[in-house]
Amino acid sequence: MAFISAGYDPKHPMQDRITDIGPRKYDEFYPPVIAKNKGKWLYHEIIEPGMLMHKAESGDEVYTVRAGTARLCSVTYIREICDIADKYCGGHVRWTTRNNVEFMVEDLETAKALKEDLNNRKFDGGSHKFPVGGTGAGITNIVHTQGWVHCHTPATDASGTVKVVMDDLFEEFGAHNMPAPIRISMACCLNMCGAVHCSDIAILGYHRKPPIIDHEYLDNLCEIPLAVAACPMGAIRPSKHEMPDGKTVKSVAIKNERCMFCGNCYTMCPSLPLSDKEGDGLVIMAGGKISNRISNPKFSKVVVAFIPNEPPRWPTLSKVIRQIVDAYRTDARKYERLGAWAERIGWERFFEKCGLEFSEHLIDDFRDPAYYTWRQTTNFKW
């Protein structure tokens, strides 16, 4: 397309420049019933999966219909959301902290019609565009990252793995079958953008090979001390490297037996790539939560050391997650989050009930705090 100026003048970049204006204020976009009853809500009910009702002191009611989205979406898709909001909600709509979309109306009949409309909208391939659900003790949207769509450090794909898992657990999105909500999160490398470290079930991209060192360019492209300091294991040291042409260059050396493939050094230094088709895959973690309800917040723990990347449908991944979800649903008590369940029955029982293999990879060996994760008691079950 030919260039079309927006009015910006590259000869005078600072002229008419608007800056530091921040985001639009949230209350500009309130539906009238929300603006009116703000701070005066009495109670709420979950009418049915995907549909909430909030009652205000004034007697006003607002019905919220929540639908899943793929998070990564086109402008066409957003326009369709706007059309729906125009039709039912006076042009108002909101997104949740788990990237579901919520439409708000003021009476139950409209909410029901809206839910039906949303559930009937499909893409050409047959997938639901706006499946209604995500409330209560079910499985809501998966918080996820960039993957092969946009990042340069991933060990797996985000959108792909998430679609696979949500397909497999689709019924649970529109139902309340679980003892407590299950939060599943996904991150495509252990930078853990997002919520994998504090989710009931987490999918994490994982490398299994040390970086390749591009000695020829390393000193030109990298600040060597930063690469050295990036390593949690002290595996990297500065070194001189002799090139085939006899020239000596500044570079780094990596002790492979100390490297645990975190990829931090690549984040700091483009000459240390480590992604690998066969080496890379997934780790599954479980048992984290962020609420203070009953028990304190918890980190998720590693429960599966490696699942290969199997694009496009990652069958082993969805099988393993299904195993964990089924065992939890069958065994846990009401209100018990997955981590609370595992801690009550004991992690040895968790592995048994979920049919997961326990390997040496799951035993913490990172610095002094590793010790506290071992069992200093004879209390255990055979």
Added chain:
Amino acid sequence: MATVEFQGISFDIDEDGFLQRFEDWCPEWVEYVKESEGIKDLTDEHQKVLDFLQDYYKKNGIAPMVRILSKVTGFKLKHIYELFPSGPGKGACKMAGLPKPTGCV
């Protein structure tokens, strides 16, 4: 990798316009970059920032933290942005010939 010609000198640069080799830096590089970084005239203050970045890089192998840059030059961050509208990383480091900033930028 692309190569650009300026005043008879050729520079290897990446897609963001950073020099591929610090050794290739020369005063002409600054002349070449300044327009794309929104700088009309190079002042002594610009030069002070560039000189410090280069000294620090030669001595330490890294670019200084922003607080060190401010402390040594005496320029507050706001003033550094006035000098280099794209900021100390994309603007000043690029002109000084330092490697491209990395990490979650």
